[in-house]
Each structure stands twice: as structure tokens, then as C-alpha cells.
Amino acid sequence: MLAKRIIPCLDIRNNRVVKGVNFVDLIDAGDPIQQAKAYELQGADELTFLDITASHERRETVVDLVGKVGKEVFMPMTVGGGIRVAADVRRMLNAGADKVSINTAAILNPEIIDEAAAFYGCQCIVVAIDARRNQKGGWTVYTHGGREPTELDAIDWAKEVVNRGAGEILLTSMDADGTKDGYDIELTRTVAEAVGVPVIASGGAGTLEHFAEALTEGKADAVLAASLFHFGTFTIREVKEYLRDQGIEVRI
Amino acid sequence: MIGILDYGMGNLGSVQNACAALDIPARMLNAPSEMDGVSGVLMPGQGAFRDCMNHLQDQGWVEPLREWIKADKPFFGICMGLQVLFEDSEESPGSEGLAVLPGTVKKFPPSDELKVPQMGWNRCKWDAKQTYFPAALHERHFYYVHSYYVPMTDADWVAGTTTYGLEYVSAVSFGNCHAVQFHPEKSQADGLKLLKHFSETVS
Numbered sequence: 001m002l003a004k005r006i007i008p009c010l011d012i013r014n015n016r017v018v019k020g021v022n023f024v025d026l027i028d029a030g031d032p033i034q035q036a037k038a039y040e041l042q043g044a045d046e047l048t049f050l051d052i053t054a055s056h057e058r059r060e061t062v063v064d065l066v067g068k069v070g071k072e073v074f075m076p077m078t079v080g081g082g083i084r085v086a087a088d089v090r091r092m093l094n095a096g097a098d099k100v101s102i103n104t105a106a107i108l109n110p111e112i113i114d115e116a117a118a119f120y121g122c123q124c125i126v127v128a129i130d131a132r133r134n135q136k137g138g139w140t141v142y143t144h145g146g147r148e149p150t151e152l153d154a155i156d157w158a159k160e161v162v163n164r165g166a167g168e169i170l171l172t173s174m175d176a177d178g179t180k181d182g183y184d185i186e187l188t189r190t191v192a193e194a195v196g197v198p199v200i201a202s203g204g205a206g207t208l209e210h211f212a213e214a215l216t217e218g219k220a221d222a223v224l225a226a227s228l229f230h231f232g233t234f235t236i237r238e239v240k241e242y243l244r245d246q247g248i249e250v251r252i
Numbered sequence: 253m254i255g256i257l258d259y260g261m262g263n264l265g266s267v268q269n270a271c272a273a274l275d276i277p278a279r280m281l282n283a284p285s286e287m288d289g290v291s292g293v294l295m296p297g298q299g300a301f302r303d304c305m306n307h308l309q310d311q312g313w314v315e316p317l318r319e320w321i322k323a324d325k326p327f328f329g330i331c332m333g334l335q336v337l338f339e340d341s342e343e344s345p346g347s348e349g350l351a352v353l354p355g356t357v358k359k360f361p362p363s364d365e366l367k368v369p370q371m372g373w374n375r376c377k378w379d380a381k382q383t384y385f386p387a388a389l390h391e392r393h394f395y396y397v398h399s400y401y402v403p404m405t406d407a408d409w410v411a412g413t414t415t416y417g418l419e420y421v422s423a424v425s426f427g428n429c430h431a432v433q434f435h436p437e438k439s440q441a442d443g444l445k446l447l448k449h450f451s452e453t454v455s
């Protein structure tokens with residue numbers, strides 16, 4: 001039986017991990033390589049790097065970073081942030097990323113999904129969807145880190161990106177993100193039931209129960225969190241032990 | 253010395269990185285003529301069955317690989333490196349595999365419950381009769397990414413099985429030829445143990 005995945009997300013700016021960290025045994029808490037190794041020891045199932053560096057030149061450092069992390073940790077890596085054209089996908093995959101996460105560029109130019117999926121395979125194309133509840137009882141897709149609303153309905157958009165070749169959806173609730181009040185279970189379940197590819201729930205984790213809810217009621221295949229792990233509120237091991245005790249299949 | 257087959261199917265960096273981290277002497281094989289001096293061949297693989305076979309064909313690998321395996325020289329296939337050992341695949345009708353094992357690779361049936369591709373960590377259960385894969389790794393989790401699978405059979409070469417909706421063959425072993433459907437190079441400590449095991453058993 002396939003295990004549910006627990007995925008820490010590292011926000012990277014100028015080659016450094018942005019959010020503060022609380023791993024006592026790290027010499028340099030902002031060093032992404034040391035953090036990646038620490039997460040590997042805790043039993044992370046995958047790593048996601050989100051590059052929030054603004055300028056284009058600096059993005060090259062993320063390519064370099066992925067190459068360095070790949071020499072030290074041996075688990076799947078997803079890289080997102082600033083992927084605009086199919087050539088960006090190739091650079092990341094060549095550097096050692098297993099998957100590339102595309103967000104705004106997929107909305108501005110949906111053909112990038114078809115093109116990248118046809119060339120590199122669906123399994124390495126993740127489409128990130130940032131969604132916020134609207135007054136019609138649905139969810140609207142946002143771009144630019146959740147600042148700019150689009151005309152797109154999140155569920156329709158999820159179906160479209162899968163039809164175009166996305167192999168996975170990284171679904172972030174902009175309402176829940178940062179609240180620690182729990183994942184948006186209704187959003188997660190609606191998307192998970194609408195598409196035939198894995199859905200990663202993101203945004204809102206604050207307690208161990210939240211992870212379990214997203215994976216059971218929310219029907220997510222994986223859960224992603226950043227600050228909970230960075231600040232050491234829970235280790236990945238603790239989350240997995242809790243989930244296992246709830247009867248959820250995890251890798252320990 | 254292990255030779256990593258480089259036939260143009262994707263990034264081999266993670267396999268190289270894993271060998272480096274394990275201090276396994278390894279070099280890339282860019283042509284069949286470079287197999288001299290290599291004691292074992294490691295064949296990673298990703299992408300579609302047809303693309304994989306076309307690349308092997310174009311670069312003259314098909315016969316040298318068949319001969320290598322038939323001569324019982326050490327071989328370890330990963331992911332598509334397992335599937336191409338078979339005769340053909342539903343993924344690419346008409347494309348002939350290496351055919352050192354009988355059978356057709358099939359597509360996971362569409363279902364509301366199962367996502368395809370299977371992507372993530374699943375357990376591999378060693379077959380009771382197999383003697384190659386380390387017993388300590390029985391039913392451990394490894395990382396899988398695939399949409400096609402080798403159907404169950406009671407053949408002698410079945411070394412391990414995995415359940416994803418249905419039970420299928422996820423590890424094979426006959427003589428010195430071994431292959432797994434999952435990615436040891438992406439499966440943390442347990443995966444690296446398998447690569448180490450291969451290098452130790454060939455030298």
C-alpha cells in the first residue's frame with residue numbers, strides 16, 4: 001500500500017533558507033544543505049524547494065543548490081519558483097530535481113504544461129495552485145504568491161492542468177496558509193476527487209490532527225508544511241508516528 | 253568497477269551521486285565498446301518504453317546488453333531498466349524489449365481509488381524463494397514512480413512484489429541479473445543499501 005507522504009518545504013532566497021529554524025544541532029540554520037540533511041534524518045519523504053529570489057540571475061544559484069543537495073540527500077526533490085519556460089524545467093531536472101513545480105507561468109501560458117509533460121513525462125510536472133474561497137461558494141485561483149486573483153475556478157483549473165499533463169497538484173489554501181488552523185479540507189477533498197493524479201495539501205497545518213484530517217477527510221496523497229517543521233514544533237518523525245497510530249500508512 | 257549505462261534517457265546524476273556517496277567505483281558507459289573492464293552494469297531508466305528502446309537501438313546497445321545478460325554477467329536495472337528486460341509493453345505497442353524475460357508490461361487499470369502514476373513510497377515484499385536481495389530490506393519502503401507494471405507470475409525469476417491496487421512484480425532476479433521497479437537512488441538509506449549490495453556482489 002502506498003504510504004502517505006510528509007513533505008517539508010524550504011523557502012529559498014539568495015541561496016539561504018528564509019524562515020527561521022530551530023534545529024539545535026544545526027551549525028548554520030540558514031544553510032539549505034544542512035536543513036535538507038536534517039530532514040532526511042527525520043524521515044522526510046520528499047523535499048520541496050521554493051525559490052522566492054526576485055531577480056533572474058540569482059535563480060542560477062538555485063540550480064547550483066539543487067546540484068549540491070543531490071550529492072548529500074537521496075530522496076525526491078521538487079523545485080518551484082520562477083519557472084517560466086520549458087527551458088527552465090530542463091535546467092532544474094538536469095541539475096538533479098525530480099519534479100518541477102509551475103504556478104504563475106502555467107496560468108499565463110498553459111502550453112508550458114503540455115510541452116514540458118510531453119518532453120519530460122507527466123511524473124515530473126507539478127502544477128501549484130494557490131486558491132482562495134470566493135463568495136460563490138467556490139475557490140478562485142490566485143497568482144504571484146496569492147496576491148493577484150484570476151478568473152479561474154480552482155476545481156476547473158485543476159482538471160485542466162491534469163488534462164494538459166500535470167502529474168501532481170500542489171494545492172495551497174491562501175485562506176488557511178499561515179493560520180495554523182488546519183488545512184482547507186473541503187478544498188483539498190474537492191480537488192482530490194476531481195483529478196486522477198496525486199494532490200499535496202498545503203497551508204494551515206498547526207497540529208498533528210490537521211495532518212491526519214488532510215490525508216483522510218481531505219483525501220490528500222501528501223501533506224506539505226514549512227514553518228511547523230522549521231521551528232521544530234514537530235519533527236517529521238513525530239508527525240509520522242502520530243499518523244501511524246491513527247492507522248494511516250506512512251513510511252517509518 | 254561498475255558501469256552506469258548512459259544511453260540518453262534522462263539525468264543519471266542521482267545514480268552517480270549515490271555511487272559517489274557510497275564510495276562505489278563507477279564510470280559512465282557511453283558506448284558498448286566501453287564495457288571492457290567493467291564488472292557490473294547498472295542501468296537506470298525513465299521515460300517511455302519506446303523512447304528507451306529506441307535510444308538503446310540507435311546507440312547499438314541492444315545486442316551487447318542481451319549478450320551481457322545471457323553470459324550471466326552482473327546487471328542491475330532500475331525502473332525502466334526492469335521493464336525493458338521483458339518482451340514488450342502496453343505503453344509502446346510494436347516496440348520490442350530486450351526480451352531476456354517473457355511477458356508484456358501492462359498499464360495500471362484506471363480506477364477512482366488509485367492515482368496513476370503510482371508516485372511515492374511503497375513496500376517491496378521479497379519472494380520466499382529469492383536469495384539475492386538482503387533479507388533485512390524485506391517489506392521496506394522504496395520510492396516508486398511508474399504507470400506500467402509487470403504482472404504476477406509464479407516464474408522463478410520473481411524476486412519481489414508490491415501491491416498497488418493489485419499485486420505485481422517489482423523485483424526480478426535470475427543468475428547475476430537483477431532489477432527493481434523502484435528507485436534505490438531516491439530511497440534514502442534502504443535504497444543505498446541495495447546499490448551497495450550490488451557493488452559488493454560484483455567485485
